[in-house]
Amino acid sequence: MNPQRAAWWFLTPAILVLGVFFLLPVIAALGLSLTDYDLYALADIRHLRFVALGNYWDLLHQPRFWSALGHTFHFVLVGVPLSIMVSLGAALLLHSPLARCKPFFRTALFAPVVTTVAAVALVWRYIFNTKYGMANYVLGAVGIHPVDWLGDPHWAMPTIILFAVWKNFGYNMIIFLAGLQAIPGDLYEAARIDGASPLQQFRHITLPMLAPTLLMVSILTVSGYFQLFAEPYVMTEGGPLQSTTSVLYLMYNEGFKWWNFGTASAVAFLLFVIMFVVTALMLRVARRGTAA
Template identity: 85%
Template sequence: MNSPRAAWLFLAPALLVLGLFFLLPVIAALVLSLTDYDLYALADIRNLRFVALSNYWELLHRRLFWSALGNTFYFVAVGVPLSLTASLGAALLLNSPLARMKPFFRTALFAPVVTTVVAVAVIWRYLFNTKYGLINYALDSVGIHPVDWLGDPHWAMPTIILFAVWKNFGYNMIIFLAGLQAIPGDLYEAARIDGASVPRQFWHITLPMLKPTLTMVGMLTVAGYFQLFAEPYVMTEGGPLQSTVSVLYLMYEEGFKWWNLGSASAVAFLLFVIMFAVTATLLRFSRRGGEA
């Protein structure tokens, strides 16, 4: 048996699983997005009609879709830099030779990642409650009036961003910590001998050596933050005034609240196209920066 045939035989089980549980559902959803599959078609398949690109055309003319897209971009544009900054800062602190009890702090900072989103979001709802929350209690103790964190359209999304950053930064922190530990210590020793300060060491050694890791973590974080759903679903239910409705939340409502499954599939593929375009652009800029 030649090696290519043996390789395909070993890959066959994994390819079969991917085909059945990933590729086939994706193709089915794409076909579904070209139909008016709704509650009536669910009851009787004869009510199903092929509508071509009508679902996409209607979505592009819906104000709610553009509002949800704007909310999602706002979440990504603010949340991703905050998450990367927090995770890199925590990794630098844990990698410092002055740090003590590193295993404990590494576990404590990573713990939010493995907790259930829904359970923790419920706790955060109580923390940011307008009347009984600990956050407003602390503000009131220093003379600051209570803030309606989850009921004010200006504060609801920043509160969700803060929660998402706290929930997810530990995962990136572990990746950054591995990247920092892979940087040769001789580079820092040579820089110290040459009189380079700590900020200059960070700018000229740490960041360039971490660039591949930073690029990968950045794209993974962007892709993950575009899929915002659980946080607004539990904490605000898309409100107030639809200020926290994300694209994925809109897809959920279209598919499982109004049973417009064709429209929901169209939302999913529009989100895929947007995510692909954004990540491709980021990758292109990172390559240009590397060539420069």
Template identity: 90%
Template sequence: MNPQRAAWLFLAPALLVLGLFFLLPVIAALALSLTDYDLYALADIRDLRFVALGNYWELLHRPLFWSALGHTLYFVLVGVPLSIVASLGAALLLNSPLARCKPLFRTALFAPVVTTVVAVAVIWRYLFNTKYGLANYALGGLGIHPVDWLGDPRWAMPTIILFAVWKNFGYNMIIFLAALQAIPADLYEAARIDGASPLRQFRHITLPMLGPTLLMVGILTVSGYFQLFAEPFVMTEGGPLQSTTSVLYLMYEEGFKWWNLGSASAVAFLLFLIMFAVTAVMLRVARRGGEA
């Protein structure tokens, strides 16, 4: 058998699954975003109308969409650096020769990643409860008045960011740990012989060698944080005063609360375009930095 034909034969099952469960739904959602598909069209397909880019135009003129986008950008701009710093710090500690019980701590730090987000979000909601949460109990012991963590618009999003960083940093930690272990030990030995301090070793050896890994982790984390939904859905339900309503949460409400499926599909593709643009900028900046 022709090797090329045999390769396509082996790839066919995977391509079929991708086509049925990824490509086809994406094409269907794109088609929906160009219509006014709603509850009336769901009841009678004859009520369906083609509106072209009308859904996109309407969304761009809705203050709620821009508010949700602002909340999402705030979550990304604050949460992504915190998550990367926490991941890299934990990986450096675990990679240190002074660390003990490494398998235990590696498992403990990675455990939040594999736990169900809804379950741990419910637990965090009780931990930050205004009346009987452990967070306010600790503040009370310090003589500080209780904080309405999830009921105050000033504190709701920072609390969700803190939860997301705790929940997700372990995944990037494992990636950083693998990258750190791949750096040749001879480089650090030569640096120590030349009298380089640990800080200079980190700056001139560790960070440059981690460059490609940092880029990959950054892109993965940004794309994941742009898809903020489960945390506000469970912990605040988009409140208070819609201060934690994200773009994905807005899409959920449009599609499954108000049954404006055409508008919800348009929200999804606008979010995709934003994520694509941000990723392209990150790749371009990284390429220029590599050329310099």
């Protein structure tokens, strides 16, 4: 049998699964975004109307969509660099020859990633409770007045970003750790012989050798923060005063709270376009940096 034909036979089951459970739903959602499919159409399909790009046009003229988009960019611009720095710092500590009990700390730092969001969010809500939370207890011990962490629009966003970073940084840490272990030790030994300081070794060896890993982690993290939903949902439910409503949370409200499935699908595809453009820009900047 032709090797190419044999390869296609082996790939066919996976392609069928992807087509049925990914491609067809995406096509159906795209078609749904071009209609006014809502609760009335759900009850009687005859109420369904084709509105073409009407849902997209309405969304672009809705203040709540732009507000949710602004909150999402806030999550991305603050959360992504913070998450990457914490992940890289933890990976460097675990990779250090001075570190002890590495398997234990790898497991402990990765544990939040695989822990249920609802469970850890309940703990964090107690920690940041205004009256009896540990955070305000520590502040009170040093003479600072209690802060309404989840009820004040100015503090709710930083609290959720902090929670999201703690919850997700372990995944990137494992990727960075694998990248660090792939760097030849001879490079560091030669740099030490030449008198390079640890900071110079990090700048001229670690960062350049980690560049492909850093790009991949950045793209994955940006994608994750653009799709932030569980954290604001379980911590603040989009409040207070809609100050933590993300685009994905808006999509959830449109689809499963207000039953506007056509609008919810349009929100999803607008978010996809935004993520595609941002990712393409990141790849272009990375290529320019490599070429330079």
